[in-house]
Amino acid sequence: xxxxxxxxVIYGAGAIGGVxxxxxxxxxxEVVLIARGAHLDAIRxxxxxxxxxxDTETLQLPAVGDPSEIEWRRGDIVLLTxxxxxxxxxxxxxxxxxxxxxxxxxxxxxxxxxxxxLRQFANVYGVHVMFPATYLTPGxxxxxxxxxxxILDLGRYPSGxxxxxxxxxxxxxxxxxxxxxRPDIMRRKYTKLLGNLGNAVDAVCTRGxxxxxxxxxxxxEGLAALDAAGIEYQSFEExxxxxxxxxQVKPVNGQDRTGSSSWQSxxxxxxxxxxxxxxxxxxxxxxxxxxxxxxxxxxRQLANQAARAGSPPGLMSPEVFLARLDAAPDASGxxxxxxxxxxxxxxxxxxDGTNDAVAEGVLPTR
Numbered sequence: 361x362x363x364x365x366x367x368x369v370i371y372g373a374g375a376i377g378g379v380x381x382x383x384x385x386x387x388x389x390e391v392v393l394i395a396r397g398a399h400l401d402a403i404r405x406x407x408x409x410x411x412x413x414x415d416t417e418t419l420q421l422p423a424v425g426d427p428s429e430i431e432w433r434r435g436d437i438v439l440l441t442x443x444x445x446x447x448x449x450x451x452x453x454x455x456x457x458x459x460x461x462x463x464x465x466x467x468x469x470x471x472x473x474x475x476x477x478l479r480q481f482a483n484v485y486g487v488h489v490m491f492p493a494t495y496l497t498p499g500x501x502x503x504x505x506x507x508x509x510x511i512l513d514l515g516r517y518p519s520g521x522x523x524x525x526x527x528x529x530x531x532x533x534x535x536x537x538x539x540x541x542r543p544d545i546m547r548r549k550y551t552k553l554l555g556n557l558g559n560a561v562d563a564v565c566t567r568g569x570x571x572x573x574x575x576x577x578x579x580x581e582g583l584a585a586l587d588a589a590g591i592e593y594q595s596f597e598e599x600x601x602x603x604x605x606x607x608q609v610k611p612v613n614g615q616d617r618t619g620s621s622s623w624q625s626x627x628x629x630x631x632x633x634x635x636x637x638x639x640x641x642x643x644x645x646x647x648x649x650x651x652x653x654x655x656x657x658x659x660r661q662l663a664n665q666a667a668r669a670g671s672p673p674g675l676m677s678p679e680v681f682l683a684r685l686d687a688a689p690d691a692s693g694x695x696x697x698x699x700x701x702x703x704x705x706x707x708x709x710x711x712d713g714t715n716d717a718v719a720e721g722v723l724p725t726r
Contacts, residue, residue, distance in 0.1 A: 366435045366527070367392065371450055372442025373408075373423065374399065375493040375621070376467060378501035380441060380535075382410045382419050383509055387535035392430060393423040400425050402499025409500045413610035427457035437528060438464045440473065443621070444637035447473045455480040463524050465514060469556050469621070470637040471549050474517040484517040485525060486545040488552055491537075492609055492617055494624065504617050508606045511538045515545030538606050550593035554582045556638045557656065559622035560663035561681070563633065563673050570678030577655040577685070582642045588649035619673065626666055626673040635663035658685050 366389070370381040373393035385391045395403055400423055407418040424430055438458065442450055447468070454464075463483040466473040478484045491510030494502040503509050512532050515521050521541040532539035542548060557578040565571060586593055609617060618627070625633045639656040646653035662676070 366390070366437065366531075367433070368531075369427075369430065369436055369438045370394065371427070371438055371440050371454065372446065373403070374441070375495040375501050375624070376489065376491055377439070377441030378408055378495070379410060379491075379493045379503045379509065380439065380467065380537075381421060382408055382417075382501075383503075383535040383537065384531065385419055385421055387531070389531055389535070391421060393421055394425070394427060394430075395423055396425055398498035399495075406499055411496070411500065411502045411612050413504060413506050413612055427454045430457065432458050432462070436462055437524070438462055439467050440464060440477070441467045443625075443632065443634050444468055444470045444473055445632050445634060447476050451477055451480050463528075465528060466517070467512065469552065469634060471546065471553055471641060472637050474546070478517060483524065485514055485528070486517045486549050487512050487514045488542070488545060488548040490552075490603060490607065492607065494612075494617060495628070502612045502617075504609045504612050505607045506610060507536060508538055508608070509536045511603065511606060513538075513540050513542045513545065513548060513602070515542040518546055519543055544592075544594075547592045548594045548599075550586060550591055551596070551599055553638065553641060554579050554586075554593065556620075556634075557582050557642065557659070559620045560633070560635045560639050560659040561678070562620040563622040563626045564659070564662045564666055565676050565678050565681055566674045568678060570682055574655070574659075574678050574681055574685075578639065578642075578659060581646065581651070581653040581656050585642045585645040585649065585651045585653060588651045589645045591645075622663065623673045626671060629670050631667050631670055633663045633667040635660045635667075639663070654688060655685055658688065 368384050368389055368391045370377045370391060371394045373381055373395040377393065381391045381393050393403065403421065403423040407420045409416065409418045438454065440447065440450065460480065461482055463485065464477050464481045465485040465487050466477060467487040467489055469489060474484050474486050489512060491512065492505050496502055514525055514529055516525060521543050525541040529539040529541045558575040561571065561574050561578065565574065622633050622635065639660040642656045643653050643660060666675070
């Protein structure tokens with residue numbers, strides 16, 4: 361990269377962070393991982409195993425459990441790759457160890473992470489994540505898309521492009537990712553948010569009749585809330601054009617990718633889920649701007665209940681979800697939520713290039 365001493369600190373080295381760190385390392389970039397628990401122990405003891413459709417490799421990468429364990433230096437770049445539920449605690453720990461001018465890239469779903477980071481760090485960047493990856497077991501991650509591992513467009517928060525953005529995009533491109541600096545990165549991330557509204561349904565509901573209707577209602581509310589708030593977002597046509605056929609998801613070890621990152625959270629029994637920062641973002645905007653969002657509120661509540669209870673994914677049918685939604689009074693008192701036809705059509709292209717509506721919703725994502 362352009363400045364001597366550049367090093368990528370991958371904070372949250374699970375599925376996304378682990379694969380991203382491994383790919384950057386293989387491309388010749390210096391990397392240090394921040395992980396936790398059994399995953400950290402496995403990486404330290406045995407290395408990080410990365411499984412892909414046509415190969416598997418184990419990499420010996422430096423890994424620590426906290427930012428305070430790193431000897432920080434000029435030129436370091438932080439890539440936040442944890443779930444949004446963990447961002448606030450992570451940023452507090454990071455602020456206690458790294459200089460406030462350190463560039464921080466939010467390689468995360470949702471739109472709440474960047475403003476959280478900006479309270480502590482001056483140079484914050486958003487990343488539009490279209491990156492299928494799976495955390496399998498401690499020390500093992502999977503990258504099912506090949507030869508392009510993912511799409512990671514990026515830009516300064518709240519807008520703009522600078523030399524650091526261009527350098528990091530170049531580094532990502534060297535590591536099997538498609539990446540371009542974008543001055544309107546949050547416009548793109550809001551479109552990604554619309555795609556991620558289906559994550560909670562993927563986690564909570566079975567795959568069957570009624571699923572498309574549930575997802576349509578979630579996204580119709582999302583579109584109405586963004587419009588009421590005056591928030592710009594990329595069109596689905598633009599997103600499809602950017603994605604093209606870059607993401608080619610294939611089975612790994614004979615197994616297809618199972619579901620969204622939220623599905624994986626329930627399957628792994630983490631007892632946390634990102635719904636507050638996905639569906640909850642739409643609920644927040646709806647409450648601020650007078651738009652009813654009962655479908656997103658129900659999805660948020662059910663996802664959190666399932667996570668807290670340690671429930672496996674797929675315990676509710678879409679029909680039951682719709683029945684509960686139709687029976688519930690609108691807490692905002694503003695009448696029924698818009699439907700897909702009322703608020704504009706939202707297509708359901710697959711999250712990972714598979715045209716599978718159950719994976720992550722409208723747009724490519726993790």
